Amino acid sequence: MRSHEGQAVPLLEIEGLTVAFGSVARPFLAVDGVDLTVDAGEIVGCVGESGSGKSVTALAVMGLIDFPGRVSARRMRFGGHDLLALSDRARRAIVGKEIAMIFQDPLASLNPCFTVAFQLTETLRIHGTVQERASRRARRARALELLRQVEIPDPATRLEAYPHQLSGGMAQRVMIAMAIACNPKLLIADEPSTALDVTVQAQILQLLVRLQREHGMALLLITHDLAVVAETAHRVVVMYAGEQVETGPLPAIFETPRNPYTQALLAALPEHNLDQARLRAIPGVVPGQHDRPLGCLLSPRCVYAVQRCRDTQPALYGPPGRQSRCFFPLDDAGRPTNDWEREAAATVDSLAR
Amino acid sequence: MFAFILRRIALIVPTFLGVTLLAFALIHLIPGDPVENLSGERGMDSERRARLLHEFGLDQSLTVQYFKYIGQVVRGDLGTSLTTHEPVLREFATLFPATVELAFFAMVFAVCIGLPAGIIAAIKRNTVADYAVMGISLTGYSMPIFWWALLLILFFSVQLGWTPVSGRIDVLYDVPTTTGFMLLDTLRSGEPGAFRSAVSHLILPSIALGTIPLAVIARMTRSSMLEVLREDYVRTARAKGLPYWQVVLVHALRNALIPVVTVIGLQVGLLLSGAILTETIFSWPGVGNWLIHGVQSRDYPVVQGGILLIATIVITVNLLVDLLYGVINPRIGHG
Secondary structure, eight states: OOOOTTOSSOSEEEEEEEEEEEOSSSEEEEEEEEEEEEOTTOEEEEEOOTTSSHHHHHHHHHTOOOTTOEEEOSEEEETTEETTTOOHHHHHHHBTTTEEEEOSOHHHHSOTTSOHHHHHHHHHHHHSOHHHHHOHHHHHHHHHHHHHHTTOSSHHHHHTOOGGGSOHHHHHHHHHHHHHTTOOSEEEEESTTTTSOHHHHHHHHHHHHHHHHHHTOEEEEEESOHHHHHHHOSEEEEEETTEEEEEEETTHHHHSOSSHHHHHHHHTSGGGOTTOSSOOOOOSOOOOSSOOOSSOTTGGGOTTOOHHHHHSOOOOBSSTTSEEOOSSOBOTTSOBOSSHHHHHHHSHHHHHO | OHHHHHHHHHHHHHHHHHHHHHHHHHHHHSSSOHHHHHHOTTOOOHHHHHHHHHHTTTTSOHHHHHHHHHHHHHTTOOOBOTTTOSBHHHHHHHHHHHHHHHHHHHHHHHHHHHHHHHHHHHHTTTSHHHHHHHHHHHHHHHSOHHHHHHHHIIIIIIISOOSOSSSSSOTTOOOOOSSSOHHHHHHHHOOTTHHHHHHHHHHHHHHHHHHHHHHHHHHHHHHHHHHHHTSHHHHHHHHTTOOHHHIIIIIIHHHHHHHHHHHHHHHHHHHHHHHHHHHHHTTOOSHHHHHHHHHHTTOHHHHHHHHHHHHHHHHHHHHHHHHHHHHHOTTOOOO
């Protein structure tokens, strides 16, 4: 199930995606040259800290980046459509139908002024089958069925409910029902469980995985929770400060990370710190608009950083499907390679450390 | 719902007491009295004056007069006009439809222009369209009604001759009063041209009176819309692939309307007070005009009764708006 090499053309194919905000003269790149492919029926996890550009990537795929944000890419294709060349109208015909998205805060993502039924059937009215578009009763019947699919108890009553009458978990189920209403080929879930209670989180993830399997849709799971990704995804993309830093299949990427950032993220997991008095954390924060380092974006926070890392930006190295943005990709034992010791010794401040 | 209405009605009682006290005090504070006004320039001998004052009950102390007045009001009697000797309530009822008609069309004008203008300003934020809408509405809001009305008359009536200068209908027409609303009455009378004449008389006063509410509604709609457009559910609506106008007019507007409706309700009070100026300028035979005459002739019952009735209407409208608020905002149930 985890192998999808047979697929010739990926469902979603993005190359060099860049999303810039701010002025043209001094843009801030929220996403900088990200490559991302998602095959049909695949679960891809996209992990990274807050501000690493995960959500912005997803919004760019959905076409929801507004002025003053600017989206550019070398290539952005979805299921035979060139997303860069599509008119707004043609884009809207895909969005909500073939690509659907659910968001972090389900209660804020539902319109407080309309009932669940209205918001569910609205999707069917524009994207549904011929019968659903024509008949109110067909839409209602489908809405009821969708609520059953997402395991909402007493669905007939819930149809008439307003969002404020739902719990967070219930609201996220409604969001999922809305998203899968037209059997999308790709579902983007942007931190789908972050705003929910721990027990509800697990239920929502189970639901997503079940629906993904039943519908054979691809799932792009955006999260900062490595555990969530480890349990569900087939393949992982690790993002940092708007760049992709590592990509690879599970469980390899977590067992033998090639990038120091992935290694540090894993080391920060509570279950890896059981014998420690303090949780290990990555010092510092993701660089913002005004403090972007000259070289590798991780260099100020990386334990392995040497002079070369501070001066020049590394590219993505490694075979396709297992790439890492680092001059010294880690080996299976988690030690930097490529003669790192020699360069580290040569770096003056590495001596100071 | 029922308990909510009861609570609100209970709150009305002290409000009414305040209104009567204020109206009573203000009109008695103005120098002069009705008798002096009746006597005219040549004056009146003191014996006759004393008799008239006694007849009107004005020789008693203010406190006694006030409590007598309250007693009357509680029994539903607003007194009779000292100048026309007609019951205040009947006069008010005759004139009120004219004011309602004017206020209604002023509001229609304000909402029909202000709401779309506010929406356009919000979705075209920081463009020429936005600056134009905001600039014009600020100008409109700052424009004194009496001056704005005169400008309108000078331009449209005098210069262009498009609209009549004053009144509710051309003197050529004699339309029987059945509803009191000129537009309905002219339609029912079947007289050719009467309806057109009534409409043309209504245009300028409606614009003059509706300008300030228009400006307030446009600005309120804009800011409320801008706030709502940032909400997550607007993003959800767009993620469904809905056409942009549907996202704005269904998902955003419905939420943005909640504060706008409150503001529209508050404008009703402003409309009735603005109507006093507008009616005077356009010789519109409504309650505002009548109140001004009441003040000028120190017709105490007219002024006190008129203010009380207008206050009642404003309070009622505000109550209705509060109830409407619960209808358009499902999160608020007046349970």
